[in-house]
Amino acid sequence: MKVAFLGASKGMGRALARRMAARGDELCLLGRDLEDQRRTALDLSARAGSSREIPVHHCDLEQPEGFAQALKHCEESLAGLDCVVVTAGVYDAQENLEADTDWARRLMTINFSNTVAFCEEARKRLLARGGGTLCVFSSVAGERGRKPVVIYGASKAGLSAYLEGLDHKFRAAGLRTVCIKPGFVKTGMTAGLKPPPFAGEPDQVAGVVLRAIDKGTPVAYAPGIWALVMLAIRSLPRFVMRKIGF
Amino acid sequence: MDADQSTISGWGGLPHPGREVFSEDLVRLSKDAVLSRGLGRAYGDSALPPPGTLDVATTILADRILAFDEQSGILRAEAGLDLHQINWLFLERGWFTPVTPGTQYVTLGGMVAADVHGKNHHVEGCFGAHVTALLMRVADGRILECSAQHEPELFWGTIGGMGLTGHILEVEFQMKRIPSPWIQGESMRVPDIEEFVRLLKESGDAWPFTMGWIDCVSTGASLGRGILYRGRWAESGSRAEAPQSKRRLSVPINLPNFTLNKLSVKLFNESIYRTHIPSKKAGLQHPEKFFYPLDKILHWNRIYGKRGFTQYQCVLPNSAGQGAARRFLEFLTKQGGASSFLCVIKDCGAEGQGMLSFPMPGISIALDIAVDANTQSLVNLLNGEVIEMGGRIYLAKDAFTRPEDFRLMEPRLDQFLELRRKWDPDQKFRSAQSVRMLGDRA
Ligand SMILES: Cc1cc2nc3c(=O)[nH]c(=O)nc-3n(C[C@H](O)[C@H](O)[C@H](O)COP(=O)(O)OP(=O)(O)OC[C@H]3O[C@@H](n4cnc5c(N)ncnc54)[C@H](O)[C@@H]3O)c2cc1C
Ligand SMILES: NC(=O)c1ccc[n+]([C@@H]2O[C@H](COP(=O)([O-])OP(=O)(O)OC[C@H]3O[C@@H](n4cnc5c(N)ncnc54)[C@H](OP(=O)(O)O)[C@@H]3O)[C@@H](O)[C@H]2O)c1
Numbered sequence: 001m002k003v004a005f006l007g008a009s010k011g012m013g014r015a016l017a018r019r020m021a022a023r024g025d026e027l028c029l030l031g032r033d034l035e036d037q038r039r040t041a042l043d044l045s046a047r048a049g050s051s052r053e054i055p056v057h058h059c060d061l062e063q064p065e066g067f068a069q070a071l072k073h074c075e076e077s078l079a080g081l082d083c084v085v086v087t088a089g090v091y092d093a094q095e096n097l098e099a100d101t102d103w104a105r106r107l108m109t110i111n112f113s114n115t116v117a118f119c120e121e122a123r124k125r126l127l128a129r130g131g132g133t134l135c136v137f138s139s140v141a142g143e144r145g146r147k148p149v150v151i152y153g154a155s156k157a158g159l160s161a162y163l164e165g166l167d168h169k170f171r172a173a174g175l176r177t178v179c180i181k182p183g184f185v186k187t188g189m190t191a192g193l194k195p196p197p198f199a200g201e202p203d204q205v206a207g208v209v210l211r212a213i214d215k216g217t218p219v220a221y222a223p224g225i226w227a228l229v230m231l232a233i234r235s236l237p238r239f240v241m242r243k244i245g246f
Numbered sequence: 247m248d249a250d251q252s253t254i255s256g257w258g259g260l261p262h263p264g265r266e267v268f269s270e271d272l273v274r275l276s277k278d279a280v281l282s283r284g285l286g287r288a289y290g291d292s293a294l295p296p297p298g299t300l301d302v303a304t305t306i307l308a309d310r311i312l313a314f315d316e317q318s319g320i321l322r323a324e325a326g327l328d329l330h331q332i333n334w335l336f337l338e339r340g341w342f343t344p345v346t347p348g349t350q351y352v353t354l355g356g357m358v359a360a361d362v363h364g365k366n367h368h369v370e371g372c373f374g375a376h377v378t379a380l381l382m383r384v385a386d387g388r389i390l391e392c393s394a395q396h397e398p399e400l401f402w403g404t405i406g407g408m409g410l411t412g413h414i415l416e417v418e419f420q421m422k423r424i425p426s427p428w429i430q431g432e433s434m435r436v437p438d439i440e441e442f443v444r445l446l447k448e449s450g451d452a453w454p455f456t457m458g459w460i461d462c463v464s465t466g467a468s469l470g471r472g473i474l475y476r477g478r479w480a481e482s483g484s485r486a487e488a489p490q491s492k493r494r495l496s497v498p499i500n501l502p503n504f505t506l507n508k509l510s511v512k513l514f515n516e517s518i519y520r521t522h523i524p525s526k527k528a529g530l531q532h533p534e535k536f537f538y539p540l541d542k543i544l545h546w547n548r549i550y551g552k553r554g555f556t557q558y559q560c561v562l563p564n565s566a567g568q569g570a571a572r573r574f575l576e577f578l579t580k581q582g583g584a585s586s587f588l589c590v591i592k593d594c595g596a597e598g599q600g601m602l603s604f605p606m607p608g609i610s611i612a613l614d615i616a617v618d619a620n621t622q623s624l625v626n627l628l629n630g631e632v633i634e635m636g637g638r639i640y641l642a643k644d645a646f647t648r649p650e651d652f653r654l655m656e657p658r659l660d661q662f663l664e665l666r667r668k669w670d671p672d673q674k675f676r677s678a679q680s681v682r683m684l685g686d687r688a
Binding site (some may be wrong): 009014036039040043046049188191 | 266268269270271307310313316339
């Protein structure tokens with residue numbers, strides 16, 4: 001599989017890219033720090049025991065004008081493209097976002113508007129080739145409006161809605177949209193937070209995601225137990241949600 | 247800071263004010279940090295912040311491999327990469343770490359900073375002997391590469407320097423080729439301490455890996471009885487399939503203190519010895535089982551309950567004479583013994599170049615001690631014996647040694663302090679241990 005990967009530098013993206021490289025998928029890395037992408041590329045090759053060089057290209061979710069070019073680079077350096085993965089995203093605590101509207105707007109732009117714009121470019125490129133898989137990390141935070149994640153959750157809710165629509169509209173044409181909804185996962189993003197029950201490990205998530213990509217599952221919770229947790233949370237009446245703190 | 251009640255601890259589980267800060271980017275993380283920390287497997291206070299500081303820079307997200315040369319076996323990686331991942335990736339490719347401690351949940355940074363030793367110390371020395379280069383952040387803010395050729399003083403001071411010379415960002419070291427991923431192992435019951443020391447020394451000639459578990463509850467004629475383990479890499483083709491990494495159990499919560507008492511410890515020690523039937527066993531073994539028997543249960547340290555525990559590890563030099571190990575164990579018994587699940591004996595080879603590196607030619611004895619009101623005085627007394635014999639203790643395990651005792655054990659200390667004065671005149675890098683034991687500013 002030939003994969004363009006935005007966000008392999010850290011966290012769940014790093015873990016997923018390692019699993020992909022290890023099984024022989026050909027990756028092209030996209031990210032905002034080229035030097036750092038090169039180090040990630042070295043790690044992926046060394047772990048996979050492969051001497052094939054992994055191409056890297058610049059792509060910053062805050063610079064949408066570069067999206068089309070970045071994906072074109074990937075398709076050219078891989079001589080093909082079967083899959084586009086987006087794990088990149090940002091998070092901050094609700095208090096910090098409330099205190100700084102400009103930062104809140106940026107977060108919304110990165111996680112929603114610009115991720116959608118990136119996916120639009122990826123969609124066109126994959127459809128032009130006759131189809132492929134678009135795997136994007138949203139979040140369980142997008143399932144209900146909740147006090148600790150009002151703004152971050154809204155950005156992910158928008159993203160999930162977009163991905164669902166995309167799946168309905170283009171699956172028949174060959175575009176398989178895979179929306180990943182991680183629960184709490186122990187990465188740098190959540191490092192300062194106290195892990196709740198069912199907190200997951202990045203590599204465990206990567207296993208779930210890889211299966212979802214292979215099968216073309218439209219929505220996958222990771223770790224899997226979060227499907228049940230969210231089933232419960234979705235069914236809570238509004239007055240209960242208003243009372244509780246999470 | 248008062249509002250923040252967060253605590254962290256070493257593997258011994260004694261809580262200490264502190265907070266771990268994580269990042270994939272060690273260049274950023276190390277910028278203002280006072281101390282680096284890996285997986286926190288040091289038992290005592292060496293990976294804990296000095297009083298008045300909360301944050302330690304935890305490296306474990308920085309785990310990228312930057313180069314591996316299949317020809318030479320030189321591996322370079324970020325300091326937070328752990329041995330579990332290295333084993334998992336490289337065993338089946340025919341490579342193994344040159345030196346491994348008794349757990350694989352340690353980072354490269356921690357292995358360098360403690361200059362860890364393994365069952366093969368008598369042949370391979372410590373991990374530091376296989377390190378070819380380190381990338382470091384030093385106190386004046388610079389990032390520089392050091393090695394035995396370039397800034398050798400800083401290099402050898404950092405090896406075994408317990409994080410007090412600067413932050414290790416990258417480690418480059420020589421992996422070992424192995425003929426197969428399996429261990430040809432043997433274990434046998436040993437009746438007493440004299441026989442144990444004799445067998446350890448004798449086995450060293452033919453076996454690269456040796457160590458023993460001693461029942462430190464038994465006294466008299468069977469004082470120091472136990473089980474000797476020895477092994478070597480099996481020849482290629484010994485077994486077709488590669489060893490699989492196993493899922494692990496975890497001791498879920500701190501067990502109540504009463505699970506560990508004189509009786510349970512005696513029964514435990516007795517049963518390990520008695521159930522080793524026949525008295526000698528041999529065969530192919532999973533390397534994880536051979537090297538890391540304790541890793542089967544993650545967080546086994548919780549068995550000691552909330553009060554925590556410490557490990558006392560010392561080396562008794564060959565110069566102390568044949569009877570040194572018996573004298574030490576007799577002394578320990580006289581003090582009422584230690585309620586110790588675990589007492590490990592190892593053969594140490596030549597002293598390495600790490601400035602504060604622990605091993606010296608002799609016998610190392612390590613015992614777990616559940617912490618109570620008497621622990622401090624017990625450690626003081628044991629230290630007295632060790633000083634008399636010309637031995638020393640292992641910083642990575644220690645939480646109780648008094649500064650005056652450490653000084654008596656460590657003629658190399660002045661050289662180390664001199665190195666720190668040169669590279670870090672303002673004592674930027676400190677730990678709870680360095681304040682307690684080296685008299686650093688708090
Ligand atoms: C079950 C068990 C068995 C063990 N067996 C052995 C054994 O057989 N032989 C042996 O030698 N040891 C043994 N140890 C001790 C262990 O190997 C050492 O304590 C090792 O340092 C732990 O590594 P860590 O990554 O957990 O480091 P930590 O415990 O987090 O830190 C240990 C020290 O290293 C420093 N450090 C860590 N990372 C860096 C960095 N990047 N830069 C600078 N300083 C750093 C810290 O400041 C601290 O002083 C054992 C421990 C356990 C729990
Ligand atoms: N961790 C969780 O509990 C959790 C739960 C639910 C959903 N999620 C979502 O899952 C995804 C992965 O999370 P994670 O925990 O693995 O996060 P992470 O460790 O913080 O990694 C985030 C990744 O996003 C990249 N990124 C950030 N801003 C970018 C930008 N402007 N342009 C390009 N790349 C950018 C980062 O690259 P750099 O190296 O350049 O910083 C990094 O690779 C995110 O979308 C997150 O929202 C996480």
